[in-house]
Amino acid sequence: MEKVIAGKNIAVNAEGYLTDFSQWDKNVALEIAKENNIELTDRHWEVINYLQTEHKNQVPLSIRKIGKSNVVDIKEFYALFPQGPLKTSTKIAGIPKPASCL
Amino acid sequence: MKQILILGAGTAGTMMANHLRHELKKPDWEIKIIDERVEHHYQPGYLFLPFDIYEPDDIIKTIEEFIPKGVQLIKGKIDKIVPGENKVQMADGGSHSYDVLIVATGAKTAPEETEGMFGDEWYKSIFDFYTFEGSLALRNKLRDWEGGKMLVHIVEMPIKCPVAPLEFAFLADSFFQHKKMRDKVEITFVTPLSGAFTKPKATEALDHLLKDKGIHIESDFAVERIDQENKKLIDYGGRELDFDLLVTVPTNKGDEMIGRSGMGDDLNYIPTNKGSLQSLAHKNIFVIGDASNIPASKAGSVAHFEAEILTENIKRFINNEPLKEEFDGHANCFIETGHGKALLIDFNYSHEPVEGTFPFPGVGPLRLLKESRMNHMGKLAFRWIYWNMLLKGTHIPFVSATMQEAGKEF
Numbered sequence: 392m393e394k395v396i397a398g399k400n401i402a403v404n405a406e407g408y409l410t411d412f413s414q415w416d417k418n419v420a421l422e423i424a425k426e427n428n429i430e431l432t433d434r435h436w437e438v439i440n441y442l443q444t445e446h447k448n449q450v451p452l453s454i455r456k457i458g459k460s461n462v463v464d465i466k467e468f469y470a471l472f473p474q475g476p477l478k479t480s481t482k483i484a485g486i487p488k489p490a491s492c493l
Numbered sequence: 494m495k496q497i498l499i500l501g502a503g504t505a506g507t508m509m510a511n512h513l514r515h516e517l518k519k520p521d522w523e524i525k526i527i528d529e530r531v532e533h534h535y536q537p538g539y540l541f542l543p544f545d546i547y548e549p550d551d552i553i554k555t556i557e558e559f560i561p562k563g564v565q566l567i568k569g570k571i572d573k574i575v576p577g578e579n580k581v582q583m584a585d586g587g588s589h590s591y592d593v594l595i596v597a598t599g600a601k602t603a604p605e606e607t608e609g610m611f612g613d614e615w616y617k618s619i620f621d622f623y624t625f626e627g628s629l630a631l632r633n634k635l636r637d638w639e640g641g642k643m644l645v646h647i648v649e650m651p652i653k654c655p656v657a658p659l660e661f662a663f664l665a666d667s668f669f670q671h672k673k674m675r676d677k678v679e680i681t682f683v684t685p686l687s688g689a690f691t692k693p694k695a696t697e698a699l700d701h702l703l704k705d706k707g708i709h710i711e712s713d714f715a716v717e718r719i720d721q722e723n724k725k726l727i728d729y730g731g732r733e734l735d736f737d738l739l740v741t742v743p744t745n746k747g748d749e750m751i752g753r754s755g756m757g758d759d760l761n762y763i764p765t766n767k768g769s770l771q772s773l774a775h776k777n778i779f780v781i782g783d784a785s786n787i788p789a790s791k792a793g794s795v796a797h798f799e800a801e802i803l804t805e806n807i808k809r810f811i812n813n814e815p816l817k818e819e820f821d822g823h824a825n826c827f828i829e830t831g832h833g834k835a836l837l838i839d840f841n842y843s844h845e846p847v848e849g850t851f852p853f854p855g856v857g858p859l860r861l862l863k864e865s866r867m868n869h870m871g872k873l874a875f876r877w878i879y880w881n882m883l884l885k886g887t888h889i890p891f892v893s894a895t896m897q898e899a900g901k902e903f
Contacts, residue, residue: 442799454685454715455649459759465715469729475687475713490691490788 397403406490408481415485423483427472431483435471438463439484446486452477453489494523497807498581498591500571501748502528502556504536504884505782505796506597512885514561517811524563525589527581528556529570535879536792539628540657540829543635544668549625551876559884571598574754576775593777593807598748600653600783600791602627606744607648609719618724619739621663623653631740635668640677641737644726644747647684648716650691652745653783653791656838658682659689659699660829661740666706667831681709683726683734688712692845695780695838698862702830744792747784762786767842768805768818777810779803788842789822798823801894823896825851828870835868837861841896847903850901852891854900861901 394403397418402410407423409415420439424431431439441446441462445452458465472479481488497513499506510526517524538552554799560566570584580590602623604610610619618636621627645662652658662682669675682689682703689699689710703710717729720737726734747761756763756774764773765785774776782796789795799820806816822842828833837859838846850857858867882889 453649456759465729466717469715469731471728478687478713 406482406488409485412485419485420483427479427483429472429479429483432471434463434467435483438468438471438480442480442484443486446481446484451489452481495521495592496590497522497524497593497595498589499524499526499580499595499597500528500574500750501597501599501782501784502526502530502533502560502566503597503599503782504793505531505599505784505800506595507559507884508797508800508886509597509781509803510564510597511559511561511884512800513807514563515886516804517806519563522811523565525565525567526614527567527569527583527589528559528569530556531555531568533559533884535623535876536623537654537657537879538876539622539625540660540664542625542628543622543631545632545636546664550627553625554880559688561885567854571750572753573750574756574778576754576756576778579777585723585863591777593779593810594638594775595778595803595807596751596772596778596784597796598750598784599780600745600747600762602743603746604741604743606746607716607719607741609721610743612719612721614721614724618737619719619721619741621741621743623657634673634738640674642671642679642735643681643738643740644684644736645680646714646716646726646739646741647686648742648744649685651791653740654826655790656826657858658684658742662681662703663706663709663831664829665740666708670832675707679709680707680802681711681734683711683714683716686712692840694848695840695846695862699828702864704813705779706831715823745783751784751800758786760786766818767822768820769806769816770799770820771810771816773859779807779810787820787822789820790824790826792824792826793879793883794825795823797889798825798894800886801888819895821895823894825892827868827875829869829872830864833869834864834866834882835872837868837871839896839901844896844898844901844903847901849901851900852897854897856900864885 393400401414468476533556535552538547542549563861572582572584580588584586616630620631647658669678690696714728751757751761763780765780767787781799783791802820825839829835840846849861851859
């Protein structure tokens with residue numbers, strides 16, 4: 392399905408995650424963040440960049456890994472993206488929701 | 494004579510010993526299996542022990558009785574694997590060399606990973622049921638517990654048997670009703686996931702069941718620490734949950750020996766090819782069951798399906814043929830829902846659990862993703878199948894190693 396985000400038609404899945412990363416840009420991120428009541432600061436962007444790099448390198452993402460990343464600790468990760476930080480931050484970063492591995 | 498070495502004589506290792514003894518000719522191949530323990534536990538039984546449904550005798554046998562003739566069982570503690578030298582170093586100073594190594598050392602709970610889990614309240618008001626000791630201590634507690642706030646809690650994924658915590662909550666509901674004290678117990682299911690399970694359709698069905706049974710759910714809960722003194726479970730977002738009885742599933746990790754060998758990821762799981770089960774770092778090392786990092790459930794049924802495919806791949810490896818990348822993540826799990834009923838789910842890497850019939854398309858007799866008494870009978874029968882067929886590597890009739898799509902409502 393498609394959704395208009397920041398004035399563009401963007402392909403998303405049923406939960407609102409981008410299905411084509413090439414459609415992602417900073418404005419898209421800003422608008423998804425706004426929907427989640429988050430105003431993106433420099434710290435947010437550092438985390439988003441980290442998530443995108445890890446995803447590009449096919450590293451499975453988990454809260455534990457992010458806590459050990461030296462980019463952000465878990466406490467701050469929650470403060471930046473309250474309530475389910477991994478779900479929210481990946482949506483803003485335009486990458487798939489991490490499969491919480493079985 | 495060439496050597497196949499299997500590390501770990503639990504579910505997966507024992508199955509491989511039986512398969513390989515059957516498939517490989519004796520003068521050419523010597524098969525050894527190493528484990529430091531004496532007992533083989535039927536781990537799914539840990540779920541039933543706290544509710545006095547099973548007795549310890551029902552779930553404990555010896556390792557030895559399931560190791561076939563012609564396979565040498567070595568009792569001892571493994572220090573580490575030295576892949577560069579194709580040998581396994583033992584804690585007592587000895588060593589065993591191998592041509593092919595199969596790692597089946599499983600996963601264990603690591604309560605020390607959560608701040609405040611160990612302490613005075615451990616096995617007083619805080620219990621796990623993923624170990625025999627924890628499960629038994631919990632049984633003794635439940636026998637005369639007078640009620641209050643009970644939390645059934647998962648620290649983080651992945652865990653062994655990801656449906657077991659839910660089953661525990663369902664069985665607790667049933668147990669307290671039988672004891673005519675359900676009104677005295679508030680049951681809350683606390684999970685780091687966004688719902689009851691990891692897959693959408695099953696989550697929908699299971700969320701519904703939780704609601705029907707009056708079990709509350711606290712989702713997206715990532716525990717930071719346990720406050721033993723005030724009996725609170727506290728998450729990174731600052732959410733606090735009070736408890737009188739905390740039943741927790743601690744972080745699960747691969748064996749420490751994997752860490753000592755420098756072969757694991759941050760949870761001591763070995764990076765493994767998810768289709769062939771070959772270690773990514775070493776061609777003559779294969780990984781089966783909970784010890785690998787593949788994105789399949791950590792469950793006995795998965796190890797069983799893997800064993801059929803791994804046996805074929807070991808034969809191919811020995812004959813210098815290309816490996817089959819055939820494992821599809823197939824899992825098949827009964828979910829006890831209490832009151833003599835159960836659900837059944839059947840799924841793989843690409844297909845989530847859906848409704849349907851199993852194992853015969855359109856016939857059953859088991860129903861997928863629906864509560865039924867027949868499914869519960871299946872779960873109870875499974876203990877017999879485990880001891881008498883599964884460990885011995887006997888093929889279970891009509892159930893294939895890769896998932897069947899017929900009879901399912903995708």
